[in-house]
Amino acid sequence: MAEQQLRHIPVMLGEAVEGLSVQPGGRYLDGTFGRGGHARAVLACLGSDGRLLLMDRDPQAIAAAQAEFADDPRVSIRHANFSTLGEWNETAPGLDGVLLDLGVSSPQLDEAARGFSFMADADLDMRMDTSQGESAADFLANADEREIADVLWRFGEERHSRRIARAIVEDREATPFTRTGQLAALIERIVGRREPGKHPATRSFQALRIRVNGELDALDRGLSAALERLNVGGRLSVISFHSLEDRAVKMFIRDQSGRIKNNRRGPPVMESPARLRAVGKAIFPSDDEIAANPRSRSAVLRVAEKLSVADESVHSPREGAHA
Template sequence: MTAGDQVRTAHAGHLPVMFAQVMEGLQVKANGTYLDGTFGRGGHARGVLQRLGPEGRLLLMDKDPEAIAHAEREFAGDARVAIRRGSFAALAQWQATAAGLDGVLLDLGVSSPQLDVAERGFSFGKDGPLDMRMDPDSGESAAEWLARADEREIADVLWTYGEERMSRRIARAIVARRADKPLLRTAELAELIASAMPRTGEKIHPATRSFQAIRIHVNRELADLEAGLEGALARLNPGGRLAVISFHSLEDRIVKRFIAAHAKAPPSNRRLPVAVAFTPTLKAIGDAQRADEAETAANPRARSAVLRVAEKLGAAA
């Protein structure tokens, strides 16, 4: 698929990241059942559906009510499609997956529509309410969490999920500011972080890592990823494919280790009297893939994307 084809596949200005590589990785069968656990605006889902025949099925999930509303507007009339609002962490609890899946796609992180709408509170570049929840009807907003968390917890989150070296200094500034007035807007938080940071030659905004960390924490993204990977492995049919796109090293490390843990025997331990038997349940398909220059030129958000694909092993029924 050429870069031009990929752009034509985009809908309403949304460019699906690494579209051609994902379609190649999933190896869509016309009569297969596939789950897109992060529907977003449906760029990848549309590509899967185009490859399905009358007997194929496409299951769509997303935590975001706006994404689900978009899916229902576009796909509710297609008998091959089933739609469920919720986290992919619970994909194995959806009865529609019980018969087995031939492919699972997880396109992680925040979606372009979420970033582009200031009211969702994901972007430090657009002033809006300090929310950051992918599901605005569930859990604490970023503002609520920052209002109650103690200084140590805030610093730990910024360091663990954002690898922010100035985490303690930023946490101290947040606690001092909220004693005067609550932090309610993204611009307020971004300006506060910038004022607490020493001047460096870095090209990225001083609030980049902190915003990432708070978003990951508020949405339990890494815990959901671990649960979703286990659920995908449980529901995939032998020969089924798992394709995961990650956008930062914390996500990619979890995906890489998960595939390796199910594909390779652990190192032997001479202290054990009997070697533990190991039966691989996954096979890595190629190496990690990245977007090419043509795609990153058209869609700068693809620059940090990493795609990993694995296949479920076992005898086909």
């Protein structure tokens, strides 16, 4: 694979790093290293006493991180899902910022052998960490029709989920689904090309990837762990790439911004304490960035700041959370 094909362009690089409000002596965690675009930008803002913690569940990403940053005394690297960041001793002193760039990196999409893309025929794998878990082929071989349909609908919002699931179960009796091209061809046969500019397998491939990698569960756990490890004033900067991710991030920030209970006999009462405040509204890539990097077009950045106990009563629980 040519190097330029595996090049990853970090999305909303300036905005995401600015959202962290990086301090030279701070301690920051990039939970989705990828190929290090955001990490390099954070490291460039750190002084000699700053710390940058890098995590990724993809062994290839960790190998890239080791090759570039292993000799930098400011950097620590761990091969793990960011959902386990609270289990890493390096995070125990507290963090001044956590950056999460969700979804699939360009190297994962561009390397056909990973099985994420329907654009090239390859093994139907889709695991971000190829050292563990079941592949997409394993899931389709063992799940029943109802479970397959449920995954396609819940994680891909695929309107034809039942028809696709029925066809998969019928066809796998003769030929198990082991190739991306084989699955994409079946979906195209069932769905047809009804959305201009969008392959009919897009939603189903997204759904299977989310299911195989447990992405939404990992996001929920990771956001909670990040909140616990953030110092007061620490920032959470999260880039999402589809509505399910963004909805989870938005709801987490909203729910941690405190709940107000209306009181007919007096002023509203804070029902649960505010632990986060949204910093501004949702941020989207510029037209220029989308033109230069079409994969950024669906990205959404949300930033939040951890509050102190003293701050809990002075910030609106809905501040900035409506975007």
